[in-house]
Amino acid sequence: MRIIQIVPTLAYGDAVGNDAMALKCVIQDMGFDTEIYAENIAHPRKVHAELIDQIPTLLKDDIAILHLSTGAKINNDFANFSCRKIIRYHNVTPPEFFEENDSFIADVNKKALQSVEYLADKVDYCLADSEFNRQDLISYGYKCKIDVLPILIPFEDYTKKADEKILKKYKNVPVILFTGRIAPNKKHEDLIKSFCVYKKYYNPEAVLILVGSYKQSDIYFQKLIKYLEDIDAKDVIFTGHIHFDEILAYYQVANIFLCQSEHEGFCVPLVEAMFFDVPIVAYNSTAIPSTLGKCGFVMDTKDPLLVAGVLNEIYKRMEIRNQLIIEQRKRLEEFSFERIKNQFEMLIYSFIENGT
């Protein structure tokens, strides 16, 4: 029996791709014949994968897992697979976030949502990576069993050596950090606003580091750069796509992780911040509260004055910082590699035996 995974794009550093690669290792350990098939494979690759057109003939007892997060031709074709079908649902960023800046991506995501709806009665089982995503599938009319399985994160990778230059440069600098692709749903402008107020009134030495890839031609990124110029913002750094050891270093030097995102299906960076004991301040939206559980400083407002005030309180008051870290460490246990791995194995065996 085969268990294959299908992703639109397999790229190292992308949460969906990383999840697929980690699950592949688990499926291999379970003793099944497995492979990842992708429409696009971007280097560098940690794990071997094949292109979509290499998918072998699947038998009715085989299992195909489609990672659903964006528009792709394979999404609708998946309905015609003759094997047992599972959707691994990561959520699709609503196209409205891209209407103004990138009509192409808006269109891709519109098609993705159409596929989500189309597949509602054509799959056998779903694994949503958050309760928020599970509810989303239910709203699309999914009647099959849907279990929540958080993204599988190999934390061992985070113990690797961090970039020394960054560690040295920011050793005694107050760093506010956010990690995530430069995309309109992540609301980088709100991070900048709150940071500027924080820097102005509370901590002139502070630096805002925005780790995440961008394209110079991207309208949203250009708007952010222009915004920085127009408000005369200082010490806001876009790192762009960087090496893994540099990402590790930024987490190690960060004093606070600030998230103002308005749409997340899971938000791996929150778990990364937990791992590195970086206190989290986050806006209460979509899957963020379910990933954080009871930890982190979750705010219902984005008022820059209030966010800046919170950053100040956490930076200055050790007791708040320590309590946040204690709660985050407790929450982090829920995402341990062994725990999620065991959960996945149990769910897959149950599906194989009972069809659910």
Next chain:
Amino acid sequence: METIDIEKIMQEIRQDIKEKGYTNDMLSFDDIVIENGTDRTMEEYLDTLNDLWNIQPYKVLVSGHGILGKLKVFLKKIIRKTIKFYIEPITIEQNEFNANNVKFLNKFFSYMEMNNRKIEMLEREIEILKNQIKSN
């Protein structure tokens, strides 16, 4: 401290902001306008291509400050001379390709404009004929 009382902290922060008179009168992000490339006409793109097709292999070397700056420029000149044999043929080929591309696009644009005029004329004729059929 067992659990964090978020509400209490928020109240303290609000009070602090009020007492200190902190305000936020920052420019709104929604007011930022970037000229969107997709709003340009085909003619505007064609004009840009007609201006940009010919690539110069050698950019002007700007002299930096002091002795170090002059030394950098000198070294750049030497490097430029040593790789000239490699860079120039590539640039010449690229410019030939660019020139043919731009010539084709200019011709195609003219062809398209001619066809558009024909289509407009035919649409007018169809409208006239439709009206004639209706009145009969």
